Amino acid sequence: MNDYGMFINGQWTTTKQTTPVLSPATEETIATVPIADERSIQAALAAAKKAQRDWGRRTGVERGNVLRKWADLIDQNRERLARLLSQEEGKPLGEALGEIDFGNSWFRYYAEFDRRIEGEILAADKPNEQLWIFRQPVGVVLGIIPWNYPMAVAVRKIAPALIAGNTIVLKPHEDTPLSALELAKLANEAGVPPGVVNIITGPGETVGAALVRSPIPRLITFTGSVETGKAIARSAADNVTLVSLELGGKAPFIVMDDCDLDQAVSTAVFSRFLNCGQTCICNERTYVHKRIAKEFLERFVAAVQKLKIGNPLQAGTQIGPKVNRQELEKVEGYVQRAVKAGARVVTGGQRKTGRGFSKGYWYEPTVLTGVRQDMEIMQQEIFGPVVPVMEFSDFEEGLSFANDCRYGLAAYLFTNDVHRIMRAVRDLEFGELYINRGPGESIHAFHGGWKQSGAGGDDGRHGLEHYLQKKTVYLRYQG
Numbered sequence: 330m331n332d333y334g335m336f337i338n339g340q341w342t343t344t345k346q347t348t349p350v351l352s353p354a355t356e357e358t359i360a361t362v363p364i365a366d367e368r369s370i371q372a373a374l375a376a377a378k379k380a381q382r383d384w385g386r387r388t389g390v391e392r393g394n395v396l397r398k399w400a401d402l403i404d405q406n407r408e409r410l411a412r413l414l415s416q417e418e419g420k421p422l423g424e425a426l427g428e429i430d431f432g433n434s435w436f437r438y439y440a441e442f443d444r445r446i447e448g449e450i451l452a453a454d455k456p457n458e459q460l461w462i463f464r465q466p467v468g469v470v471l472g473i474i475p476w477n478y479p480m481a482v483a484v485r486k487i488a489p490a491l492i493a494g495n496t497i498v499l500k501p502h503e504d505t506p507l508s509a510l511e512l513a514k515l516a517n518e519a520g521v522p523p524g525v526v527n528i529i530t531g532p533g534e535t536v537g538a539a540l541v542r543s544p545i546p547r548l549i550t551f552t553g554s555v556e557t558g559k560a561i562a563r564s565a566a567d568n569v570t571l572v573s574l575e576l577g578g579k580a581p582f583i584v585m586d587d588c589d590l591d592q593a594v595s596t597a598v599f600s601r602f603l604n605c606g607q608t609c610i611c612n613e614r615t616y617v618h619k620r621i622a623k624e625f626l627e628r629f630v631a632a633v634q635k636l637k638i639g640n641p642l643q644a645g646t647q648i649g650p651k652v653n654r655q656e657l658e659k660v661e662g663y664v665q666r667a668v669k670a671g672a673r674v675v676t677g678g679q680r681k682t683g684r685g686f687s688k689g690y691w692y693e694p695t696v697l698t699g700v701r702q703d704m705e706i707m708q709q710e711i712f713g714p715v716v717p718v719m720e721f722s723d724f725e726e727g728l729s730f731a732n733d734c735r736y737g738l739a740a741y742l743f744t745n746d747v748h749r750i751m752r753a754v755r756d757l758e759f760g761e762l763y764i765n766r767g768p769g770e771s772i773h774a775f776h777g778g779w780k781q782s783g784a785g786g787d788d789g790r791h792g793l794e795h796y797l798q799k800k801t802v803y804l805r806y807q808g
């Protein structure tokens with residue numbers, strides 16, 4: 330067991346109150362972390378503000394070198410970091426290794442912007458005048474992140490913030506603070522100056538809310554649930570703080586009768602059960618054309634029943650536990666209410682019990698049929714190993730079911746008909762489409778939700794834009 334501190338101004342500090350971090354697989358305490366008090370919250374914000382002037386004045390190459398060094402250090406520690414990530418979040422070790430590598434690639438990618446943040450020279454309206462648009466750092470960034478990808482999302486926020494010349498205060502989720510704290514342990518060696526990166530721990534409702542209320546951050550970059558995102562946006566409005574929100578999803582997975590069925594089945598399984606169903610772009614509702622519905626369901630259920638659920642640190646495990654008890658109870662509630670409303674459990678449908686499952690937050694991989702579009706299970710984000718499967722009768726109906734939802738993050742389509750593909754590209758109301766392939770963003774693309782799934786977004790050069798503000802300069806000189 331390890332007692333962690335918080336990382337403020339390049340130093341490790343603690344507070345009187347601490348909270349345990351539990352392994353979701355065993356319910357054992359694997360570490361303790363401080364609950365930030367008002368003093369430490371203000372100290373982190375003040376340190377970030379003070380450090381920003383110097384950091385922002387460094388050359389891009391100097392900042393990029395720090396990111397590159399940090400990436401090298403993560404590579405050197407990847408097995409240890411992956412084990413810890415698997416222990417705190419519950420994902421299988423192989424997925425944790427993938428998350429470390431994927432997350433780390435943002436450091437190297439954003440380091441490449443060391444010479445690429447550019448301004449504009451405009452034609453002046455008056456003689457002997459010069460007109461420029463500069464792109465400058467916003468100042469202090471506040472990053473608030475969820476528990477499902479605690480390492481990758483931490484880097485997703487830190488890397489663009491730093492290359493643009495900002496400093497950051499990052500608050501990881503209270504259930505999974507260790508990955509971000511371990512990242513900070515490598516910061517000094519990477520050459521991150523004191524105050525440039527600060528990690529604050531504690532609950533969202535108190536510590537997170539206090540950070541959001543502060544006028545010091547000029548950008549809040551948030552990844553998490555829709556409800557928290559709305560609360561943050563409301564609070565940020567008081568200081569007119571910029572907000573970028575990456576929120577929940579309810580991805581439809583549309584399977585047409587002309588597709589490669591093997592591929593559709595295996596991708597639908599992977600896309601739902603990856604990270605125990607706790608991925609924002611997961612297959613949350615599967616829609617299958619009526620002509621192939623029976624065959625799809627048989628093959629899909631057979632594949633789901635083969636999934637190996639168990640100890641995330643053991644080789645071969647495909648599904649670990651849910652992250653915490655509330656999440657387990659939430660998923661259980663969704664299934665129970667769906668069944669009450671008429672859904673049929675084809676496989677799973679309850680907590681996983683038996684040897685090896687007496688402790689921890691286990692739920693059986695579950696497939697539901699007999700669902701209707703207006704049911705809660707088709708409209709609300711489940712975020713667990715449960716998938717409702719519903720038939721549709723033609724392509725237009727499939728598209729309209731997909732769009733009939735408050736979320737708009739990701740959508741999947743399996744078809745080999747180019748005309749249908751083009752109609753879907755035009756008509757689907759989602760920020761990210763996966764056509765004939767499974768989930769997984771590219772770091773240099775753009776990840777952002779439509780509708781209530783978000784405002785703003787991350788990744789690539791478009792994601793970097795949020796971390797920069799424009800300054801227009803009109804200059805007159807003697808002619």
Ligand code: NAD
Binds near residue numbers: 474477539541555776
């Ligand atoms: P959450 O909203 O409960 O918590 C996210 C973070 O917000 C945590 O750090 C939490 O402590 C903090 N927080 C909670 N209340 C707060 C408040 N009032 N003020 C400030 N901070 C507060 O979300 P979660 O359960 O950690 O994550 C799951 C959700 O995240 C799902 O909806 C999922 O779809 C979404 N998610 C979205 C993306 C994306 O890229 N769009 C990626 C990953 C997860």
